[in-house]
Amino acid sequence: MATWELGLAIPVAAIPHPVTDVGANSPMIGILGAMEAEVRLLKAMLGDATIADSTGRNYVTGRLGGHEVVVSISGFGKVAAASTVTSMLDRFDAEAILFSGVAGALHPDVTRGDVVIADELVQHDFDASPLFPRFVIPSLRVDRIPADEGWTDRAATAAAAAGATVHRGLILSGDRFIDNDTDRAELRSLFPDALAVEMEGAAVAQVCAERRVPFAVIRVISDTADDDAAADFLDFVDRQAAPLLAEIVAGLITNTK
C-alpha cells in the first residue's frame, strides 16, 4: 500500500517539526482518523481552517457545528494514535476526543456498512503477565477501558439519524490488521462479546482515560476480518465509510451543547 493512500504524503520521519503553534490554549474537540479518507470530508467542512504541523502530522483547526475543532490523521496503530491524541491534548487543549474510522467485524450480528460505537475498548495484544493479568493496562488497572457515556450516547443517536444500523459494545484494538480466520477465531474465543477489531481505539482510550478527557470511538464496518478483509478495502473506505462517518461526526458535534 503506497503511503499517499494512507494520507501521509511523505514518511513522517522526513518531515521537520515543529512549525507553528496554531490553536494552542483554546479548548476544542479533537477528531482523528487513521487514514486521510476517514476524516477528509470533515476537514472540507471546516470554516476558517488553518494548518499547523507538529510531530510530523497536520492538525487542521476550524469551526464545525458551532464548535472549535482540530482534525488530524494519526496513521495506523496504537503508537501513532496515542501520539496524535497527546498532541491534541497538549497543544490544542482538546476538551473531548472523537475517533472516526473503519473496523473489521468480529461478532456475527455485525456486517459491512454497520456502525459500531465503543462502550469499552481492550488492547488485545497487550500482555504484561505475570506482573498484571493479560490485557490489564497497569496505569489504569483495567482491561476494558470505558468510553464517555454522554459522547457515546450522542454518537449513537447521530449514527441512527444518518440511517445506519448501530451496535454498541466492546471494540478490540491491536497493532495487527486481522485478515484470516485463525486470528479472527482466536479473538472471538478470547472476547466472545467483541463487536469489532481495529488498530487505534484502545490507545486513544488509554491516553484519554489517563488524562481524564472524555472520548468516543465511532467505526464503520469495512470488512469481516477474514481472508477477504483487504479486498476492496480502500475503495469501501473512500466511497461508503467516509461520507457516513462525516455525517455522523458532524451531526454529533452539531447536537453537542
Ligand code: ADE
Ligand atoms: N480496520 C479495518 N478492518 C480491520 C481489520 N480487519 N483488522 C484491524 N483493523 C481494521
